[in-house]
Amino acid sequence: MACLLNTGRLKPCKDAVGGVRSLYFVNYDVIKDVTYDTDGETILSINQNLPAPSVVLFRYDIRSNAELTQNITSSKENGTTFFEQVLTVEFTGLTKEDNEEIKRMIYSTPYVFVEDFRNNIMLVGLDNGVDVTEGNSSTGKEMGDFNGYNITLTSKETAFANFFPDFDAWIASGIAYIGGYRNSTLFRDRVLLDGGIVESLECVVQE
Numbered sequence: 001m002a003c004l005l006n007t008g009r010l011k012p013c014k015d016a017v018g019g020v021r022s023l024y025f026v027n028y029d030v031i032k033d034v035t036y037d038t039d040g041e042t043i044l045s046i047n048q049n050l051p052a053p054s055v056v057l058f059r060y061d062i063r064s065n066a067e068l069t070q071n072i073t074s075s076k077e078n079g080t081t082f083f084e085q086v087l088t089v090e091f092t093g094l095t096k097e098d099n100e101e102i103k104r105m106i107y108s109t110p111y112v113f114v115e116d117f118r119n120n121i122m123l124v125g126l127d128n129g130v131d132v133t134e135g136n137s138s139t140g141k142e143m144g145d146f147n148g149y150n151i152t153l154t155s156k157e158t159a160f161a162n163f164f165p166d167f168d169a170w171i172a173s174g175i176a177y178i179g180g181y182r183n184s185t186l187f188r189d190r191v192l193l194d195g196g197i198v199e200s201l202e203c204v205v206q207e
Contacts, residue, residue: 017117020066023089024113025058028129031111036162043123043164056176057113065090068114068124070160085124085155087112092148094137102149106132112153113167121167125155 032047048055066089074081091098109129114122124130135151164170 019064019117020062020068020114021064021117022115023060023062023066023087024115025060025105025110026055026113028109028111030055031126034126034162041160041162043162044166046164046170051174054176056178057171058178060089060091062089064117065092066114068116068122068161081158083157083160085130085157085161087114087124087130087153089151089153090146090148091151092146094139094147094149098149099137102135102151105151105153106135113164114161115167121164122161123164124153124161125157126162127157128155130155 030048030050032049034043034047035045036042037044066087069086069088071084071086072081073084091102109125109131111126112124112130114124116122130153133152133154135149137149138146140147
């Protein structure tokens with residue numbers, strides 16, 4: 001990567017909107033390698049270590065209760081730069097099922113695809129995965145208080161989270177798309193554990 005600037009930036013139209021619509025978690029080591037566009041910021045395709053029917057994507061509908069912040073740390077003295085990708089999430093409601101799944105999230109190091117309200121898909125933790133670095137669960141004190149989980153996921157990477165415009169095409173290639181922990185349990189029991197593939201679509205649509 002060259003160190004010299006090569007373009008300027010005009011002030012854009014006032015059509016931007018903030019917020020995160022959905023998160024898509026996938027277990028670590030699924031991604032084998034990626035192919036980038038010439039800009040180095042855009043992912044063109046993803047190759048996985050497992051055949052497509054064995055790759056399961058877990059969707060969390062967030063609806064603005066999440067934020068992706070990317071903190072830059074650059075040292076002139078050391079000649080180093082890295083990007084801390086920080087994803088803060090609120091999951092509303094406390095359940096025993098969510099307790100179990102969030103513990104799995106804490107123990108693991110997944111990748112996270114972040115979908116914002118401009119329909120951008122960004123891959124967080126491409127090289128190192130993401131780790132839950134802090135969080136809590138709260139019942140709230142008053143009737144109208146927040147009841148649920150606050151989770152912070154962090155990854156230190158060598159670049160900003162890459163955009164992946166062909167995310168939908170990747171899903172269409174045969175990636176199993178799960179809308180929540182109930183379906184993921186069904187998929188695990190009826191497809192992954194018994195080696196079946198035919199039932200995978202049925203499991204996905206039973207939301």
